[in-house]
Amino acid sequence: MIRIENLTKKYNRTEALKGVSLHVPAGELFAYLGPNGSGKTTTIKILTGLAVPTSGEAWLHGYHIGRQSIEAKRQCGLVPQNINLDNELTVYENLDLHGKLFQMPKRERAAKIAELLEYVDAADRKDSPAKHLSGGLRRRIMIARALMHSPKILFLDEPTAGLDPAIRRRIWSLVKKIQQGGATIFLTTHYIEEAEFLADRVAFLDEGKIVALDMPQNLMDRLGAWALDRIENGAMQTRYFRDRDEANRSIGGQDDSFSVRRVNLEDVFISFTGKKVQP
Amino acid sequence: MSGMLAIYYREILILRKKFFRQIASMAVSPLLYLVAFGLGMGRDVRVGGHAYLEFLIPGLVAMSSMVQAFAIASEINIARFYWHIFEEFQAAPIRNIAYVTGEVLAGITRALFSTLIILVIGFFSGVTLAYNFQFWLAVLLNSFVFASLAVGLAMLVKSHSDQALLSNFFITPMAFLGGTFFPVDKMPDWARTILHFLPLTHASSAIRAAAFNEPADPFSYLLLAGLGVALFVLAFQCVNRARE
Missing domain, CATH: 3.40.50.300 (P-loop containing nucleotide triphosphate hydrolases)
Structure with missing residues (x-):
């Protein structure tokens, strides 16, 4: 078409x-x-x-x-x-x-x-x-x-x-x-x-x-199902996991600011380009 | 054909919506010139064997039809730069020749309206001239030249202010020097030579001769027709190049 x-x-x-x-x-x-x-x-x-x-x-x-x-x-x-x-x-x-x-x-x-x-x-x-x-x-x-x-x-x-x-x-x-x-x-x-x-x-x-x-x-599955965002040394770091338990385990006992969430297309874009999709 | 009619329809629809504003705006300049130069100089002043007011009316017809035909450029630029409607035309399945023809016809229509207004003003000022076939042919060719020029230039300019600049440098000087208010033949030789290159000089001369039932110079008609065709082709090329 x-x-x-x-x-x-x-x-x-x-x-x-x-x-x-x-x-x-x-x-x-x-x-x-x-x-x-x-x-x-x-x-x-x-x-x-x-x-x-x-x-x-x-x-x-x-x-x-x-x-x-x-x-x-x-x-x-x-x-x-x-x-x-x-x-x-x-x-x-x-x-x-x-x-x-x-x-x-x-x-x-x-x-x-x-x-x-x-x-x-x-x-x-x-x-x-x-x-x-x-x-x-x-x-x-x-x-x-x-x-x-x-x-x-x-x-x-x-x-x-x-x-x-x-x-x-x-x-x-x-x-x-x-x-x-x-x-x-x-x-x-x-x-x-x-x-x-x-x-x-x-x-x-x-x-x-x-x-x-x-x-x-399919694009999101390439990264994983869950993302862990964490502030490390003043910068946001994101790691991807197949399941939520795995993401939670990786937090360990540290008391840093963090959040666990579903992987989205923005993660895919950032992982491919290193940039955010912003106007 | 239908694409051309759609373009023409849009311009005429806009003209109709702003009809009284447009009529007033078309009438104001000729009225001012008529009062300032025509009535102000009195009925005793004669030029080329005619009362100055009789001399002036055909000149105002030439000038006003030029200005109004060229004004289609402003409409195109507003559509291009402010409202982005030109994109709608570019994305439509119409040929560029249809676009150019529609806009040029709209320019000619505006010019004919402005001519009628001047004739009405002339009538109420007590001036009646011969409005024969040659008269209308000369008005039509003059409008064709400047509407085609307007479409071409409207495609070349990059902003609405550029358009105003072109009007200031080309149209305004031509309006005053193209045999509108005085006979070009009275100018010094060097000035006359330059002014004979202006299409408005030929339009004024042809319109005036027709209005006085005097034999017109066929060269003026041929020149306006030839120039009109050349500028129409140029406008077509410019629309082609207007795509990014």
Whole structure:
């Protein structure tokens, strides 16, 4: 469904992507994790036609993003990181414009707008100017807009950035619902728990390279099931254990500050890169 | 075609929403110039055998259609830099030629509106000229040139303030020196030679000749058409290069 081969991107002297290759099968919810500047948005921009790769190739649903760009674009919907609703237009007009850009007939556009506004729980806001919407509602409208032309692939670039936890969870439910509808979802995020909750598979991107790619549980199992965090000489040290007893035994009689917890994806990322996934 | 219509639809929708504000803003400068230069100089001042007010109205049409066609650049830049709507267009399955055509048509539409406003102002000032086919053709070509230039430059600039800089350096001097307020032929030879390189000089001359039912120089029409096509192609190339 999404096939990327050896994708690179240079901005002047900066190498934003250094030979990324991956394959996302149909119906998968794929999370692309990494700190800001790791190349997540650049990858999405290239795949959706907003940027040109320096080298490498990619296909969306079998269509080459360069040679068959128009067909490739028809396959995908994009929810970019920046809020990019047209502030001068109402919610309805924003969605209608998107439908026009994707050459949808008028009657089909009207029906789809009504359906999608119900879907994202915003039917009562159809005549509201976009500039009067809250942050969470804007995100939901942007998702609805990206779904207008029934794309086979949905790119979500940091869809919950800056939202409060309750609204974030509401967006997660919506994303799950979209996946259950049959779409392939390519999600970038720096919220580890978002990827853990949503993703079938995750890739960790660091400085333009994929450093790990697998199912979340498989990645965590590589480290162990339990983590012991301990402050030693003023610095946090983490050790991983197969079971909790083993972790508890290693604490011994020392009275240092410590905590025992489940291994998470952040541990995986740190163990691969030595960095935290932070914005 | 449908992509082009979608782009045009968006610009016209915005124009419609801000209609009275836009009309007021399109009318204010020509009105000021009309009062300051036209009425202020009195009805006895004659230029080239015509009352100055009659001379001024076609010049204001040329200037205002240029300014309003070029103003599409500001709309594009607001969409690009503040609202990021340009990404929505880039990600849509439309060809760059459709984008450029839609925006250029929107610029021409704005220019035609501003022309109508000046004609109405002229009518109430007691000036009636010949608004024939040549008149509208010259207005259309002038708008085409500056709307195409606007789309191209809007793709090249890196910020909204750069856009203001371009207007200050190119559009404002042209507005005053392109035969709007005075006949270029009265200028010294060296100045006349320079001013004949300005597209607005040819637009003013063609619009004025048509409005006075005088024979127009076909070279002016050809130059505006040729320049318009060249700038349209340039705009298309600039949209291609606007992708990161």
